[in-house]
Amino acid sequence: MKEQLQERLRHHCTAEGLTLDRADPRQWFVDGPRERVRDFAAAMVTEGARYVVSMGYDEIARNGTLGLVHSFAFDREGLFLHFRTNAPAADPSFESITPDIPNAGWSEREYMDLLGLKFSGHPKPKRLVLADDWPEGIYPLRKEVPHDLVPPAAEDVAYQLEQGPPGTTTIPIGPYHPCLHEPEHFAVYVDGETIKGCDYRGFMTHRGIEKLCTTAVSYNEVPYIAERICGICGTVHATAYSQAVERAAGIRIPRRAEFIRTMMLEIERIHSHLLWLGVAGHLIGFDTVFMQAWRVREQIMWLCERLTGNRKTYGMVQIGGVRRDVTPEIREDILGVIGQVEKELLVIRKAIQNDSSIHRRTKGVGTLSHEEAVRWSLVGPVARARGVDIDVRRDHPYAAYDEVRFEVPVFTGCDAWSTLQVRMIETFEAIRIIRQVLEKMPGGPILFEFQDPIAPGLHAMSAVEAPRGESTHYIITGENNRAERWRVRAPTYPNLQAVPLMLLDEQFADFPIIVGSIDPCFSCTDRVGVVNARSGGYSVMTRFELEALGRRKGESV
Amino acid sequence: MSTLTTSLNILAFLGLSPLFEAIIRKVSARVQARQGPPLVQPYLDLLKLLGRENIDSAGTWPFRLAPLIALASILTVVAVLPLAGRESAFTAQADTITLVYLLTLGGVSVLLGAFASRNPYALIGASREMITMILVEPVLAMVLLLGALKAGSLDLMSALYGAIRPGYGIAVVVMLAVYLLGLQAFVARQPFDIAEAEVEILGGPFIEYSGPNFALFKYYLMIKQMFYAYLPVAIFVPLPRSGFYGVDLLVQLALTGLVFILIGLLAATHPRFRIDQAIRYYAVLFVLAVLALGLSLSGF
Numbered sequence: 001m002k003e004q005l006q007e008r009l010r011h012h013c014t015a016e017g018l019t020l021d022r023a024d025p026r027q028w029f030v031d032g033p034r035e036r037v038r039d040f041a042a043a044m045v046t047e048g049a050r051y052v053v054s055m056g057y058d059e060i061a062r063n064g065t066l067g068l069v070h071s072f073a074f075d076r077e078g079l080f081l082h083f084r085t086n087a088p089a090a091d092p093s094f095e096s097i098t099p100d101i102p103n104a105g106w107s108e109r110e111y112m113d114l115l116g117l118k119f120s121g122h123p124k125p126k127r128l129v130l131a132d133d134w135p136e137g138i139y140p141l142r143k144e145v146p147h148d149l150v151p152p153a154a155e156d157v158a159y160q161l162e163q164g165p166p167g168t169t170t171i172p173i174g175p176y177h178p179c180l181h182e183p184e185h186f187a188v189y190v191d192g193e194t195i196k197g198c199d200y201r202g203f204m205t206h207r208g209i210e211k212l213c214t215t216a217v218s219y220n221e222v223p224y225i226a227e228r229i230c231g232i233c234g235t236v237h238a239t240a241y242s243q244a245v246e247r248a249a250g251i252r253i254p255r256r257a258e259f260i261r262t263m264m265l266e267i268e269r270i271h272s273h274l275l276w277l278g279v280a281g282h283l284i285g286f287d288t289v290f291m292q293a294w295r296v297r298e299q300i301m302w303l304c305e306r307l308t309g310n311r312k313t314y315g316m317v318q319i320g321g322v323r324r325d326v327t328p329e330i331r332e333d334i335l336g337v338i339g340q341v342e343k344e345l346l347v348i349r350k351a352i353q354n355d356s357s358i359h360r361r362t363k364g365v366g367t368l369s370h371e372e373a374v375r376w377s378l379v380g381p382v383a384r385a386r387g388v389d390i391d392v393r394r395d396h397p398y399a400a401y402d403e404v405r406f407e408v409p410v411f412t413g414c415d416a417w418s419t420l421q422v423r424m425i426e427t428f429e430a431i432r433i434i435r436q437v438l439e440k441m442p443g444g445p446i447l448f449e450f451q452d453p454i455a456p457g458l459h460a461m462s463a464v465e466a467p468r469g470e471s472t473h474y475i476i477t478g479e480n481n482r483a484e485r486w487r488v489r490a491p492t493y494p495n496l497q498a499v500p501l502m503l504l505d506e507q508f509a510d511f512p513i514i515v516g517s518i519d520p521c522f523s524c525t526d527r528v529g530v531v532n533a534r535s536g537g538y539s540v541m542t543r544f545e546l547e548a549l550g551r552r553k554g555e556s557v
Numbered sequence: 558m559s560t561l562t563t564s565l566n567i568l569a570f571l572g573l574s575p576l577f578e579a580i581i582r583k584v585s586a587r588v589q590a591r592q593g594p595p596l597v598q599p600y601l602d603l604l605k606l607l608g609r610e611n612i613d614s615a616g617t618w619p620f621r622l623a624p625l626i627a628l629a630s631i632l633t634v635v636a637v638l639p640l641a642g643r644e645s646a647f648t649a650q651a652d653t654i655t656l657v658y659l660l661t662l663g664g665v666s667v668l669l670g671a672f673a674s675r676n677p678y679a680l681i682g683a684s685r686e687m688i689t690m691i692l693v694e695p696v697l698a699m700v701l702l703l704g705a706l707k708a709g710s711l712d713l714m715s716a717l718y719g720a721i722r723p724g725y726g727i728a729v730v731v732m733l734a735v736y737l738l739g740l741q742a743f744v745a746r747q748p749f750d751i752a753e754a755e756v757e758i759l760g761g762p763f764i765e766y767s768g769p770n771f772a773l774f775k776y777y778l779m780i781k782q783m784f785y786a787y788l789p790v791a792i793f794v795p796l797p798r799s800g801f802y803g804v805d806l807l808v809q810l811a812l813t814g815l816v817f818i819l820i821g822l823l824a825a826t827h828p829r830f831r832i833d834q835a836i837r838y839y840a841v842l843f844v845l846a847v848l849a850l851g852l853s854l855s856g857f
Contacts, residue, residue, distance in 0.1 A: 192684075284828040285756065285828050289828075509754065
C-alpha cells in the first residue's frame with residue numbers, strides 16, 4: 001500500500017519533470033515551477049492526500065524570489081509531502097489552489113497580507129491577518145521590514161463585512177462576547193432564530209511571533225516563546241518547534257526525554273479536554289458540568305505545579321530534550337493524581353451519558369458531513385467525530401508514541417455530541433498512555449546538548465497531535481543561530497474555516513456550542529502569547545498566602 | 558388593620574425575595590462543589606446597583622418607564638394577594654382576572670424596555686420572552702381557575718384556597734404536576750432562562766439596563782419569582798389554621814423556602830433548552846392543564 005503510493009508519487013514527479021527529495025523517508029520535498037502548483041495540488045487530492053497548510057517565505061536576498069510551500073499529508077502511509085515553488089519578487093503571482101482545496105483559502109490570504117504574494121482565482125482575496133489600518137504595500141514578513149516597525153495608525157478604517165442574505169438580521173458576536181473567550185468577530189445573519197450565514201474577522205491579537213523568532217532571538221529561546229502561542233496547549237507548540245529543529249538538524253534526542261515529552265503532552269491533553277468539557281457545559285447553559293469538570297481538572301493543575309513549577313506553560317521542552325526529570329516520588333504522585341481523576345471522570349461520564357437534556361442540546365447540532373470534513377481538511381476530534389480516522393500520534397508517530405498502545409476513537413454522528421464523546425474517550429486514553437509511559441520509561445540522560453552550528457537552508461516540518469488536532473511547525477534553518485523561517489499552524493486554523501458551514505441553517509441558540517465544539521483557540525491561530533496582567537502593587541498578602549487561602553477554601557467544599 | 562396586612566404583604570415580599578434568591582444561588586453552588594455567595598449577597602447586589610449611574614442608553618420614555626411599571630405591577634399583585642389565608646385591604650377589589658392581568662403587565666413592560674432599547678440581543682430576548690408569555694400565562698390562568706371553578710367565583714380567596722376544598726381529587730394532582738413541571742418556566746430559571754441566555758444573548762431584554770433601572774428589574778424578577786414559588790404553597794398545601802396568623806404565615810414561608818431549594822436543584826441539573834424545544838414542552842403543559850380543568854369540571 002505504502003510502496004504503491006510512493007511508486008505512484010515518484011512516477012508522477014518524473015513524468016511532470018519535478019525534482020523529488022526523498023532524504024527523509026517520512027517527508028518528501030517536491031520542487032517545481034509555479035505554473036504546476038494547481039495541477040500538482042489537484043493531483044495530490046485525487047491521490048487521497050489531506051491538505052495541511054501553505055507557507056510563504058522570502059528568498060529575495062538569496063535568489064530574488066519569494067517561495068511558497070504547499071504541504072500535504074498521506075496519513076495512512078505516514079508521509080508528508082511538501083511542494084516547493086517560487087516566483088520572482090517583481091511578479092510574485094501564483095495560481096490559487098483554493099477553488100480545489102477550500103482550506104487553503106486562509107493560507108493564501110495570509111501570504112497576500114504578509115509577503116505580498118498574489119493568487120489568481122482566489123474566491124475571497126480579502127485581508128485576513130493584518131490590521132485594518134496597516135498601510136498597503138508593506139509586507140511584514142519580508143526580510144527588509146524590521147520586526148519592530150510601527151506604522152502610523154489610521155483613523156476611520158474598518159473591515160467591510162459581507163452583506164447578509166436578503167431578509168436576514170445581522171447579530172454581531174464579538175469581539176467581546178461571553179461565548180468567545182478571545183477577541184474575534186462573527187457577523188451572524190439570522191432569519192428569526194435560524195442562522196442563514198456568517199462572516200468572520202479574526203486575527204485581532206496577531207503579534208507576529210513568527211517574525212520575532214526569526215529576527216530577534218536564537219534557536220534555544222524559541223521553545224519558551226512557542227509555548228506562549230497557546231495558553232492551553234503550550235507544550236504542543238514547544239514540542240513541535242523543537243522536533244522541527246531537531247529533524248532539520250538531524251539531532252537524535254535521548255529516549256527518556258521522548259518519554260517525558262509524551263507524558264507532558266498527555267497530561268496537557270487531560271487538562272485541555274476537561275477544560276473543554278467544562279466550557280461546553282457552560283455554553284449550553286449547564287454550569288454544573290462546568291464547575292465539576294474544572295474541579296476535577298484542578299488536580300492536574302496542581303500536579304503540574306509540583307512537576308514543573310507551573311500550573312500551565314510548563315517550560316519543560318527544549319531543543320535536544322527536556323529540562324526536568326521525573327523522580328520516583330513525582331512518579332507516584334502522578335499515578336495517584338491520574339487515578340483519582342479517572343475515578344471522578346467516570347462518574348461525570350456516566351452522568352453525561354445518561355442525561356437526556358445534554359443529548360437534546362448536542363445531538364444533530366453543528367452537523368457537517370464526513371465528505372465535507374474531508375473536503376475541508378478538518379483535523380482532531382472535530383474530524384474524528386465525522387468518521388475521519390486520523391491521529392498524528394498513530395499516523396506520524398513522534399516522541400514515544402510508537403511504544404505505547406492507545407485507541408483512536410472515531411464516531412460518525414458528525415455533530416457536537418460526537419466531538420464530546422471523542423474528547424471524553426481521549427481523556428481516558430491519555431490516562432492509559434501516561435501509565436504506560438511511566439512503566440516503560442528507560443533511564444538515561446534527558447538532554448542532548450548540541451554544540452555544532454546548524455547548517456542554513458534546511459527544511460523540515462513536524463506535526464504534533466494537540467488536544468484540538470494536528471499542530472504543524474515548518475522550519476527553514478538560517479544563519480546567526482536562528483531560523484530563517486518558522487511557520488506555525490494550530491488545529492483551529494483549518495477547523496475554524498469550516499465553522500460557517502457548520503452554522504448554516506442551525507438555531508441561533510446553538511451558536512455557542514457549535515463554535516465551542518471545535519474547541520477554538522483563536523490566539524493559537526493568531527499566533528500570540530496570552531498576556532497576563534503583572535501582579536504586584538500594594539498587596540497585604542503574599543501570592544503564596546493567597547493561593548493557600550484559595551486552596552483551603554476549595555478543599556473545604 | 559387591613560392596611561397593616563397590605564403593608565405586611567409588601568414588606569414580606571420586598572424583604573424576603575432577595576433572601577430566597579440567595580437560597581437558589583447557594584443551592585446551585587453546593588451542587589457545583591462551590592461555596593456560593595453569602596445569603597446577603599442579593600441585597601448587596603441591589604444596593605450596589607441602586608448606587609450606580611443610570612445610563613439611559615436609549616434616551617426614550619418607554620425605556621425609562623419600563624422598570625418602574627414592572628416593579629409597580631408586581632407590587633400590586635403582592636398587595637392584593639391574600640397571604641396565609643387572610644385578605645389584604647385590596648383583595649376584595651381584585652379578582653383572578655386582575656391578577657393574571659397584572660402579572661402579564663409586568664412581562665409586557667419587560668418587552669417594552671427591550672424593544673425600546675433597540676439592541677439586537679434585546680430583540681431576540683424579547684421575542685423569546687413573548688413566545689414564553691403567550692404559552693405559559695394561560696397555564697397559570699388555568700391553575701388559578703381550578704379553585705375558582707370549584708367555588709364558582711373568580712375572587713382571589715377561592716382561586717388561591719378553594720382548589721383543595723373539600724379535598725384532593727385527580728384534577729388537583731394533575732394540576733400540581735403541571736405546576737411543578739412548569740415551575741422553572743414561571744420563574745425563568747434553567748432550563749427555561751431562554752430569554753436571558755447569557756452565553757448567547759447576554760441577558761437579552763436587560764442588556765442595555767444598568768444601575769438603579771436594572772436594580773428595579775432585578776427586584777421585579779426576584780419578587781415575581783417569590784410569588785410563583787408561594788403560589789403552589791397557597792393553592793396545593795392546606796393552611797395549618799393554627800389560630801395564630803403569624804404561625805400560619807411562617808409555615809407557608811418555610812414551605813416557600815423549600816420550593817426555592819427545588820428551583821435551585823432543578824436549575825443546577827439542567828442545561829438550557831432551545832426555544833423550539835421549550836415551545837414543544839409548553840404545549841404539553843398546556844394540554845395537561847386543560848385536561849386537569851376538564852377533570853375538575855367532570856367532578857374528579
